[in-house]
Amino acid sequence: MNHSDLLKNLNTELNFIYRYLRKLNVSHEDAEDIAQETAYKFLQYFDSIKTPKIRSWLIRVALNFHHDQYRKTSRVKLDLREDQVRTLSKDLPEEILLSYEQRFEIEDVLAKLQPSYRELLLLKYISELKYEEIADMLDMKIGTVKTSSFRARKQFAKLYEEANR
Template sequence: MSKEILFEKMNNELNIVYRYLLSKGVPHTDAEDAVQEAAYRYLRYVDSIKSPNVRNWLIRVSINYYYDQCRKNKKYIFNFDEKINEEESSDLPEMILLAKERIDEFNKLLLRLKPLYAELLLLKYQSNLSYAEISKVLGMSNSTIKNNLFRARKKFMKLYEEAYYEKGK
């Protein structure tokens, strides 16, 4: 395998890890740092890595690095804010505020779910990963992913309906 193909595959894996970290609420700069550290450690210890799935290893290393940095800096910031699109910035300020409120409501509902359910929803719908990719990342079978994702969607919709009808009354 040529070096170019190897670097391209590694870059794809690192992009997936980066998107995963962002979906977990890690700030942009911290996610970049964690992915860079994971890539460095991978290149440094590639001979001793026994994991058959490199992506799982990269995700674990980057998350551990991020948590270590949070502990060292004593900061615990999980920013679930979505970036406001440039198209929306030309809208009225009221529209931007409403979009921000919808995102906040969505994030509050996600926090009320089991961590696994929230993680599955973010991986599937925010990171746009397939069932196979999610099963590799989490180390679960495809059928388990599908079942838990079904339950996560069902629970999220129930929480959404409860919140929506409570506000409407």
């Protein structure tokens, strides 16, 4: 693979990582920083990367960096998303508040899940990836992905039910 193709492929993968991080409710600025740090690490260690699955390597680096930064800063989440702010004039305040509360409950339950379960649920239901794609991305067997996804859904349902009692 020549230098130009490598950079195009890297750019495509970093865009995917950025969008994935945004689905994890990482702020725009933080997602850009994480993608940039991931690109730096890729360029720094390109010669020593053994896996043919660059996307899985990049996602793992990005998530590890994000988890490290989250532990260091423990930032507070913003109250409203950008799309909610744009629709303030269209929706009733009660609907916005209910939507926000439901989203907050879901995020709160997701935060209580172990990171591997949270990642599986987000890849499956937010990124809308197939089990085969998730297995390739995370270097797991399809059966393991399905089993872990089932357990993640079960644990999510239990925690969500407990939170709404």
